[in-house]
Amino acid sequence: MSDKKPLIQPRTLKGFRDFPPALAMPREQMIDKVRTVFRSYGFAPIDTPALEYAEILTGKGGDESDKQMYRFTDNGGRDVALRFDLTVPFARFAAQHIGQLGTPFKRYHVGPVWRGENTQHGRYREFYQCDFDTIGTNANAADIEIALIIHDILAALGFERFSIHVNHRLVLNGLLASLGLAEGAPAILRALDKLAKIGAEKVAAEMQATAAVAPEQARQILETVQIKGSNSEILEELEKKIGQHERAATGIANLRQLLAAFAAAGIPENRLALDVSIARGLDYYTGTVYETLLDDLPGIGSICSGGRYDDLASLYSKQHLPGVGASLGLDRLMAAMDELGLLQDSTAPADVFVVQFTEESLAHYIAVSRRLRDAGLRVELFPEAKGMGKQLKYADRKGIPLTLIGGPDEMAKGVWQVKDLRDGVSEEVGDGDLVEYLQGKL
RNA sequence: GUGGGUGUAGCUCAGUUGGUUAGAGCGCCUGGUUGUGGUCCAGGGGGUCGCGGGUUCAAGUCCCGUCAUCCACCCCA
Numbered sequence: 001m002s003d004k005k006p007l008i009q010p011r012t013l014k015g016f017r018d019f020p021p022a023l024a025m026p027r028e029q030m031i032d033k034v035r036t037v038f039r040s041y042g043f044a045p046i047d048t049p050a051l052e053y054a055e056i057l058t059g060k061g062g063d064e065s066d067k068q069m070y071r072f073t074d075n076g077g078r079d080v081a082l083r084f085d086l087t088v089p090f091a092r093f094a095a096q097h098i099g100q101l102g103t104p105f106k107r108y109h110v111g112p113v114w115r116g117e118n119t120q121h122g123r124y125r126e127f128y129q130c131d132f133d134t135i136g137t138n139a140n141a142a143d144i145e146i147a148l149i150i151h152d153i154l155a156a157l158g159f160e161r162f163s164i165h166v167n168h169r170l171v172l173n174g175l176l177a178s179l180g181l182a183e184g185a186p187a188i189l190r191a192l193d194k195l196a197k198i199g200a201e202k203v204a205a206e207m208q209a210t211a212a213v214a215p216e217q218a219r220q221i222l223e224t225v226q227i228k229g230s231n232s233e234i235l236e237e238l239e240k241k242i243g244q245h246e247r248a249a250t251g252i253a254n255l256r257q258l259l260a261a262f263a264a265a266g267i268p269e270n271r272l273a274l275d276v277s278i279a280r281g282l283d284y285y286t287g288t289v290y291e292t293l294l295d296d297l298p299g300i301g302s303i304c305s306g307g308r309y310d311d312l313a314s315l316y317s318k319q320h321l322p323g324v325g326a327s328l329g330l331d332r333l334m335a336a337m338d339e340l341g342l343l344q345d346s347t348a349p350a351d352v353f354v355v356q357f358t359e360e361s362l363a364h365y366i367a368v369s370r371r372l373r374d375a376g377l378r379v380e381l382f383p384e385a386k387g388m389g390k391q392l393k394y395a396d397r398k399g400i401p402l403t404l405i406g407g408p409d410e411m412a413k414g415v416w417q418v419k420d421l422r423d424g425v426s427e428e429v430g431d432g433d434l435v436e437y438l439q440g441k442l
Numbered sequence: 443g444u445g446g447g448u449g450u451a452g453c454u455c456a457g458u459u460g461g462u463u464a465g466a467g468c469g470c471c472u473g474g475u476u477g478u479g480g481u482c483c484a485g486g487g488g489g490u491c492g493c494g495g496g497u498u499c500a501a502g503u504c505c506c507g508u509c510a511u512c513c514a515c516c517c518c519a
Contacts, residue, residue, distance in 0.1 A: 009493090014510065067443085068517085085519085117517075118443075119510095129519065303519065329519025357477080392479035407477060421479065 015116075015125025025347045027128070027334060031110055033156045034130050034328065038108040041149055043132055046107045048089040050114075054081040056092050056316075068115040082114040086131040086327060094135055095316035103136025103321075110330075122300055122335035133325025135312055140254045143288040143308055143324045144261045150292055150304050150326060151267055157333070158342045161295035165275040168255050169286050169307070171238060172279060174248020175224055184211035189279040192225065196277065200226070224276065231259050231274040238276070254288065286310040290326050297336050304328040350380035351442055353395035357407040359385040364406065368416070368434070375435045377442075396421050402441055404434075 012018060019027065035045075051074075058066050058081070071081040083089050086109045098105070109131045116125055132149060134142040147164055154162050172192075176185050191206040204218040213221070227237045235256055242248040255274060262272050280289045287308030294303065306326025313321045337343045352372055354365050362385075369379045380400065382391045388405070395403050405417040405426075416434055419426040420441060429437045 011510085065517090113519090115518085119512090120514090121512075123519080127519070301518070305519075327519065332519050355478090387476060388478050389475075390479090394479085396479045403479085405478075409477080417478090419478070424478090424480075426478080 013125070015119040017124060017126070021349065022347055023334075025349075026337075026343045027330065030157060030330060030334060030337075031128075031130075034153050034330075035108070035110070037149060037152045037156055038130075038132055040152070041106070041145060043106040043108045043149075046090075046093065046109050047111060048083070048086075048093050048109070050082055050112070051080050052083055052089060052092070054079040057081045057083060057088055065115070068117045070114050070116055084115045085113050086111065086129050087133075087325075090131065090133065091313045092316055094321055095313035095319065098136070098313075098317070098319055098321065104134055104142065105136050106132075106134045108132040122329075122332040124331055127332075128330035130328040130330055131325060132327075133306075133312075133323050135321050135323030135325075138322050140257055140288075143254065144258050146288075146306065146324050146326055147258060147272070147290060148261070148265060148267075150290060150328075151262075151271060153304070153328065154292070157337065159294065159337075159340075163271055163273040163293055163295060164304075165273045165278045165291045165293060166255065166258060167274070167276055167278040167289050168251035169279075169289060170247045170251030171242070171255070171276060172225075172251075174242050174245040174251060175221065177247065178242050178245050179217050179220060181211070181213060181217060181221075184213065187211040188213060188221070192221070192277060193279040195222075195225070227276060231269065231272065234274045234276065235259070251287070258288070280305065280307055284309045288324060294336055294340075296340060300332060300336050302329075303333050303336065348399035348401065350378040350398070350400050351402060352377050352379045352438055353391075353398075353400040353403045354379060354381040355388055355391045355403060355405045356382045356385045357388070357405065361406070361411065364411065368404065368406070372435060372438065375439070377435075377438060392419075392421070402438060 017023075038045075054069075054071050057069060058071075065084050069081045069084050071079070074080050090107070090109065094101075094105070110128065112126050113129050114126050117123075119125065132146070134145065147166060150164050172189060173182070173185060176182055176188060181188060187210045188207050191203050191210065194206070195203050200222050204213075204215070204222060207213040207218050207221070208215060224238070224241055227234050229237070235252060238248070238252050243252060259272065259274070263269070275291075278289055278291050280291070285307040289307035290305055291302040292304040294300065304326055306324070308322070308324040310322050311320055312323050313319065334343070354369050356362065356365055365381050369381045372379045380395075380398075382394065392403060401420065401422050403419045403421060405419060407417075410417055410428070413428075414431050415428045416431065417426050418429050418434075418437065418441070427437075
């Protein structure tokens with residue numbers, strides 16, 4: 001062998017990760033659970049290319065996202081870029097295909113996105129998002145459904161303590177309009193969005209600096225936005241303060257309907273938190289806005305956020321497409337679940353391990369494996385007729401709970417020895433009773 | 443993009459004011475135990491000290507650069 005050839009150092013790019021089974025299995029399990037929820041609401045899956053023409057993607061999320069975009073010229077001289085979220089590609093998709101899809105259209109999309117920003121805990125340059133949107137309807141029922149889905153996903157993943165913070169842009173706009181500040185709304189909302197992070201004083205200062213808000217106006221905004229109390233108490237207060245404004249009244253009514261829906265669905269009230277300070281920095285939200293926080297890990301940030309927008313695809317089509325949706329950050333969620341010990345689920349790749357006692361009897365083992373698989377069991381047959389100690393050790397290390405031993409003695413009697421590696425107990429089981437016995441053990 | 447911390451065996455980490463063949467625990471492999479894992483006993487393999495350069499008689503240790511990672515800011519998922 002030539003050891004002269006210099007080896008290439010195996011490595012991955014910053015912010016890009018390998019997923020060995022211990023990571024890939026929980027991720028697949030998560031995606032399965034999330035998908036099940038989407039489907040239970042009648043959402044259909046779509047997929048789009050990772051790579052798009054740069055002009056499709058740039059300029060949609062502001063300077064920041066343009067800077068973070070992986071962009072290059074392909075071999076055909078095209079200016080292309082990797083998608084940095086799933087929303088913009090969906091807008092393009094909707095503009096291109098809405099004629100065939102019909103409205104309302106409900107889709108979910110699970111896939112990787114890329115952002116060339118600095119890495120941090122739960123933040124990578126390649127990460128998975130799960131987006132779900134209903135487009136083509138203005139009905140508040142669609143907004144309610146999105147919130148219910150967020151709730152059901154987190155519940156399905158095993159989270160107990162979380163809260164979906166909701167607000168309505170019409171409430172905020174009504175508030176600003178009542179103060180004569182409709183003009184500076186985007187800048188004011190961007191400042192407001194930082195409330196939880198930098199505090200009321202700095203927010204007031206920023207609003208005064210960037211949006212020509214008078215100190216008294218800032219005080220009133222912050223007072224309204226920081227109303228405390230139960231969800232219905234907050235609504236009452238809002239009603240009193242700005243309920244006479246038509247737009248605000250609509251927003252308040254929609255939020256009231258959302259609360260009623262959650263109550264009707266029997267969801268604990270503390271999982272939905274009316275929070276007038278939630279604005280979402282993005283300009284395009286026009287109605288409901290969502291931000292989901294884990295009570296036990298507030299520092300990790302929002303793990304699922306979104307809202308209602310007036311027109312998704314206006315950049316690509318004259319067709320008016322209002323919608324509402326949210327996106328879930330899978331990798332951030334996985335980091336959270338890891339931290340909270342929700343990821344400890346068995347990662348065993350199989351339920352039953354079949355020992356290959358002798359190579360001569362391979363067909364016997366393949367036959368039984370097949371029978372068990374047909375019965376829905378996950379079965380691994382060891383590829384080599386190595387010593388049984390080796391094979392059992394292998395099965396044990398993988399966390400496979402049950403092993404099937406069928407050597408000459410068992411074959412002569414027409415039985416299998418089933419050894420439960422969890423307690424070390426073995427039992428002889430007749431060939432005919434095998435499937436039922438194993439299923440009972442799992 | 444800015445500021446800071448950390449890189450020594452597969453993992454978690456020791457390693458003195460620079461000083462000879464760089465250590466431990468766990469894991470891994472082999473044997474005790476060719477029909478029984480997880481316990482026990484004995485033995486074994488495994489490290490260009492992230493990488494590159496510099497200072498020095500001498501660098502894991504000091505200096506510079508670089509890459510990776512973690513934390514904060516920013517932004518977000």
